[in-house]
Amino acid sequence: MAPDVEPAERLSDLLAHLYHLHENAQDPHLELWPDGDAIGVLAYTRAHHSALPPEQVSPARREQIRLRLKVTGLLYSLIDTEQLGALDQARPPGARRSEHLLTLTELADVLVLDTPGAVSKRRDRLYAARHHRPRTPWHGRQLMAEREAQTRRRVVEVEQARRHHSRVRAAAQELLGVRHDLVLTEDAQDWLHGLIQLLEEDPLRPDQMPSLAAHLSLALAELGEDAARSPAAAGALARAREALSYRDR
Template identity: 40%
Template sequence: MPKGRPLRPQSADLRKLRQQLYQMHVDADDQSLALWPDDRDSIGILSYTRTHHRALPSATFENKRRGEQAGLRLTLIRHLREALDREELAALEDARSGGLTWQAVADLIGVEYPGSASNRLDRLRASAAAPDGRRTPAAGRKAVAEEAAAADRERRAQLAVARRFNEVCGVASNLLRQIDDLTLNEDAEEWLAAAQEILEEESPTPTAQQGLIAYISLAATEIKLFAATQGVPAARTKEAESALNDARNL
């Protein structure tokens, strides 16, 4: 964590903070509580607690309620700022994808130059990617690049699984056709049944596709081990033996 940056607070329980502020004013017998805003209005509550700060007793050695109230306000403000940053980030990205120019965005957020608006977006991206890291445009651009690279790796991995799945489908189907000529125990039957269910799915998910590979490999291994313990052939025909070998070689 960069030197001088404060520890980021945990996720806010805004309702609890608002309730704590309200209870402090109740305990102080605040005579203006009829003006207390809606319990969900964080900004309104901040405004009220600021203008009615002196409703709490003055600070003494044993009683520092005004300071505690101000501390709760600061915590609430910090959490609201984080929430607003997330909303601003989403709005800026939607504005750009929706066709607004950088100059139009700059005008909307109150900065003079298009580059300043772009930098604002990058800073928000940096904060979202690494809350305790450096909040700079360069860090934001790096976070976007890393996210794109991760998405590309995921896409490539899914394509590899899909190609592998097509290969395994043929091996699995062939093994299942030879099931009557294989030496099976309950575990092998269970793995093969699970494989059959995936083959019957219209559009197996990437997780299911990986599952098929695992089930066929497990079934083939189990068949070989069980046959060895029983002292019998794992396959009773050449076709079944060939299918089993293909499954073991996945």
């Protein structure tokens, strides 16, 4: 039973993003990645969370957790859709009793519900959630309140992301301005070159903003604590690290 609308983020995209986080971190166990297996990916990323750079130098661990939660939420949604489809095939809405494939008692047993009536309530809840239809005036008010709260949270998140990106961009520009006063490894040079290319895009597309932060965090990871050869470079490094952690304040 296919969903009525395409989810905002596809499962395959979320899993690919998780893979790239571990790939960019040079996770030594990446050959064990369970490609295409969402449950396996969740188990892998939980077990190998520490393979990502520590939070002092990179937002990768926080981003990984956010992605894992998005995956679990999407899986719940997909499971609910499939359960609703199975219930409607077992007992097609409006069909005669003779056309039912399973009784309510049988369904309650399969779903481990206390009573046959709980099956109808389960189906009602799944249908209402899938079609965003309130079942009662109380449910309607609750749904409206939840949507308003989601909108407010989204506004706050967008503003936080905008401020975070603004600080990251400024920090990246400052760091590039003192790069000749930094002890650069070959990898650090590559990440800084990537920063230059990203900063040439003005303005950045929303999908490029996380890439800017990722490039900066990976450059900082390569530079280390003793990379500065001048007070200006030391200050730029400190402000870059501060900019990456700004969102969590």
